Amino acid sequence: MNKEKIREKIIKSLKWRYATKVFDSSKIVSEDDINTILESARLSPSSIGIEMWKFIVVKNKELREKLREVSYNQPQITDASYLIVIAQRTDAVENMTKERMERTAKILNAEEDSLVGLKTMLEGSITQKSSDGSLDSWIKSQTYIPLGIMLETAALLDIDACPMEGFLPEKVDEILGLKDKNLKSSTMLTVGYRGVDKMSEYPKVRREFDDAIEFI
Numbered sequence: 001m002n003k004e005k006i007r008e009k010i011i012k013s014l015k016w017r018y019a020t021k022v023f024d025s026s027k028i029v030s031e032d033d034i035n036t037i038l039e040s041a042r043l044s045p046s047s048i049g050i051e052m053w054k055f056i057v058v059k060n061k062e063l064r065e066k067l068r069e070v071s072y073n074q075p076q077i078t079d080a081s082y083l084i085v086i087a088q089r090t091d092a093v094e095n096m097t098k099e100r101m102e103r104t105a106k107i108l109n110a111e112e113d114s115l116v117g118l119k120t121m122l123e124g125s126i127t128q129k130s131s132d133g134s135l136d137s138w139i140k141s142q143t144y145i146p147l148g149i150m151l152e153t154a155a156l157l158d159i160d161a162c163p164m165e166g167f168l169p170e171k172v173d174e175i176l177g178l179k180d181k182n183l184k185s186s187t188m189l190t191v192g193y194r195g196v197d198k199m200s201e202y203p204k205v206r207r208e209f210d211d212a213i214e215f216i
């Protein structure tokens with residue numbers, strides 16, 4: 001595919017995508033496609049590479065019914081092919097630095113002692129963000145990156161999705177038993193194929209290019 005075609009495909013897909021409210025539950029996203037969407041989440045960047053997230057694919061129908069009840073009865077939760085809950089880790093103080101160091105040393109085949117700069121940065125961030133109270137929101141903000149990347153991946157594959165934060169997080173955590181896993185829900189993504197929905201034909205409501213973007 002040449003560059004011109006890639007540009008066209010990206011913009012066309014992003015104009016085609018919309019936050020799908022009505023899914024056709026009889027049309028199922030293939031395993032290869034959902035795995036590609038999830039892999040794009042796994043490959044997402046995060047601040048200092050902390051990856052303090054977990055992508056929980058809820059396959060159990062009863063759980064999805066329960067989650068719908070605490071998500072303002074939004075039908076996407078049960079009708080889409082897949083429901084992905086993006087959870088943030090709550091054990092950063094205990095485990096973030098240790099895990100990041102071990103992961104990096106293993107993958108780069110390096111001694112942890114040679115990664116002293118990274119360790120200083122990780123410890124500095126934890127100390128600063130713990131003391132100014134921003135640790136939790138810093139970690140939560142990272143979860144929106146894979147959310148966005150999955151939305152784009154899905155659109156490029158001509159697959160519909162709805163990003164969602166219209167749910168009661170404490171209830172979701174309770175239903176999925178997240179607290180015991182040192183997790184809490186941040187946001188969700190439903191993935192599937194659109195059903196008959198007038199909204200899919202509405203033009204995109206967006207600020208003008210020159211209003212949203214400034215070159216200085």
Ligand SMILES: Cc1cc2nc3c(=O)[nH]c(=O)nc-3n(C[C@H](O)[C@H](O)[C@H](O)COP(=O)(O)O)c2cc1C
Pocket residue numbers: 017018019020021074162163164165166167187204205
């Ligand atoms: C973080 C986030 C949370 C959202 N939560 C919901 C939701 O709970 N339910 C819903 O129907 N749409 C939800 N939306 C969709 C937005 O309303 C939608 O993206 C926005 O109005 C722009 O429309 P479009 O995505 O269809 O172009 C959410 C979007 C984002 C980015």
